[in-house]
Amino acid sequence: MITMRCPWMPILFGILVFASSAPAQSRNQLSQDEINAALTTRADSGFVYIEDGGFTTPSRCPAQMPSVFIYTPAGWLKSLSEGARRQYLPFKPGADDTLRALTIISRGCASGTAAGPVCESISRTALLSDLRGSAVVEAVSNTPVSQSWQNGFGASAVCSSLASKFLMSDVQKVRSKNGEFLVATFSGSQLLKVYTVKEKHLKKLAIPESSEASALDTAPLPPPSQPTTPAPPPNPLLEGLKSNSEAAKASPAAAAALANAGHVTSPQENEELVKNGQASRCAIVTTPPGAEVEIDGNKMGVSPVAFYLVRHGDTPRTITIKMSGYKTIEKKVVPDGKVIPIGVTLEKE
Numbered sequence: 001m002i003t004m005r006c007p008w009m010p011i012l013f014g015i016l017v018f019a020s021s022a023p024a025q026s027r028n029q030l031s032q033d034e035i036n037a038a039l040t041t042r043a044d045s046g047f048v049y050i051e052d053g054g055f056t057t058p059s060r061c062p063a064q065m066p067s068v069f070i071y072t073p074a075g076w077l078k079s080l081s082e083g084a085r086r087q088y089l090p091f092k093p094g095a096d097d098t099l100r101a102l103t104i105i106s107r108g109c110a111s112g113t114a115a116g117p118v119c120e121s122i123s124r125t126a127l128l129s130d131l132r133g134s135a136v137v138e139a140v141s142n143t144p145v146s147q148s149w150q151n152g153f154g155a156s157a158v159c160s161s162l163a164s165k166f167l168m169s170d171v172q173k174v175r176s177k178n179g180e181f182l183v184a185t186f187s188g189s190q191l192l193k194v195y196t197v198k199e200k201h202l203k204k205l206a207i208p209e210s211s212e213a214s215a216l217d218t219a220p221l222p223p224p225s226q227p228t229t230p231a232p233p234p235n236p237l238l239e240g241l242k243s244n245s246e247a248a249k250a251s252p253a254a255a256a257a258l259a260n261a262g263h264v265t266s267p268q269e270n271e272e273l274v275k276n277g278q279a280s281r282c283a284i285v286t287t288p289p290g291a292e293v294e295i296d297g298n299k300m301g302v303s304p305v306a307f308y309l310v311r312h313g314d315t316p317r318t319i320t321i322k323m324s325g326y327k328t329i330e331k332k333v334v335p336d337g338k339v340i341p342i343g344v345t346l347e348k349e
Helices: 008-017 032-039 073-086 168-174 199-205 236-250 252-261 267-275
Strands: 047-051 067-071 101-107 110-113 116-119 124-128 136-138 141-150 156-167 181-187 190-197 279-287 292-295 298-302 305-310 317-322 329-333 340-345
Touching (some): 032 073, 047 190, 047 199, 067 073, 067 181, 073 101, 101 168, 101 181, 124 156, 124 168, 136 168, 168 181, 236 305, 252 292, 252 298, 267 279, 267 305, 279 317, 298 305, 317 340, 329 340
Parallel strands (some): 279 340
Antiparallel strands (some): 101 156, 110 116, 124 136, 124 181, 141 156, 181 190, 279 305, 292 298, 317 329
16 A cells, blocks of 8 residues: 555645745845734635646545645745644744745655555746746745655655745736736656646635735735634644644653653754754654554554654664554654654555
């Protein structure tokens, strides 16, 4: 079996590892008032998800559908703060986080057989005015986000999604009369998919019509409005991840880590270890959920679960995933500062 489709992973880890190098100019930066307003908006606002709707795509890409996540400046800031909150970390946006820019996370197709997973890496994302490319806008920054895929036979593949930033002033250059524009994704020189950002998406993003947006790059964001519709129900995956991760702090694996470190490491210490390549953030999601997760033979908890994995020299850490009635999966990793996302579909014995 191939790895499961985990649409939250690129978001959760992408927003934590995004490190743009775009030059910042004052007119392309959000003001402090705009930043404060963004952080008080609803968590489900300011972004849209667009998936490849081709008739054969689901059968061709059963593990992950080609798709794009599009965030407004306010939506991106909110996502960053929510990601930090779930990791129990303080959130202080940097200059690159507060660019007045659309952030687009592009993902390719993932599939595979018993021979091994196959996935597409995204190397470039561009905005188009039309399929002829009458106007083309390139991103001011691109950051690869690695994804690891594994099947039930131990074969694995690593591919990259791409997080790209487009200044709002540049976005206006490719918008049609009704405001729509295209998002094109590439792997090397190969065009993979073109997505249409339609009027319905623009309304959800709260981006005004192009005729009204000539000053969007300098206009302040509107103040947060009170929700007029009930908040969506909690996401079971994220809720389970949060509760299971909290319970894992009192697990035998946590006790072993305590004995090794000599004290309980704080979130700041863990982040410093990650920064220095001496630890990695790790998240494990299984289908079905509830699988027992062990680290070097010590029980960590049940899936879905997220935790920090500290490096022990060059000795690989052993992650074991098992559930009654299903084949056990074992994966050896050496934490090096990079995110370790593991999503697997368990195979029945």
